[in-house]
Amino acid sequence: NAGVTQTPKFQVLKTGQSMTLQCAQDMNHEYMSWYRQDPGMGLRLIHYSVGAGITDQGEVPNGYNVSRSTTEDFPLRLLSAAPSQTSVYFCASSYSNEGARDNEKLFFGSGTQLSVL
């Protein structure tokens, strides 16, 4: 199993450009999520999905869109990049057992380092 795969690893954008960060997992996980990590801020949740066709907002969703058309893929779209979106982005997934109240452990991708000029 490859686990959680994120592409690209590095990206430089100009202000106003759009792009999609890709995330794929091969563990048949129902739950997928996107975090951003900034120095001194820890990890902040952007969007998450509990299954195909279902998405929800996290703590910092503005400026980002997501969709979940398949169990495997959870792309993150930046609509009009801004310098404030310069960050490291992590995708994470977990198996979620319907009816179980506890989150299972998260498996993380290796991250995408994004710079917006």
Place this chain on the structure above:
Amino acid sequence: SQQGEEDPQALSIQEGENATMNCSYKTSINNLQWYRQNSGRGLVHLILIRSNEREKHSGRLRVTLDTSKKSSSLLITASRAADTASYFCATDTNTPLVFGKGTRLSVIA
């Protein structure tokens, strides 16, 4: 949003010493998890402790949970240079995991 807060923010120790880092949180939890992040890499899950557990071990890791004080501690015994990393606690209520800002551990050989 409710968040775990790790303490200290940074810790520097000699190889062979024990490292202790703490996590405090604000509201009742289902479980608490600890993760490690090596520089430039994604987070890796270390250990999960449920709200009805008080202590858990995994190799050189020992985690305690005190729900009355809303706090947890992670102890790494006999530290190695390879333990140099950032360590995060994550709290599970009935919402997606919320991470603290982390403790940066440096183990000096």
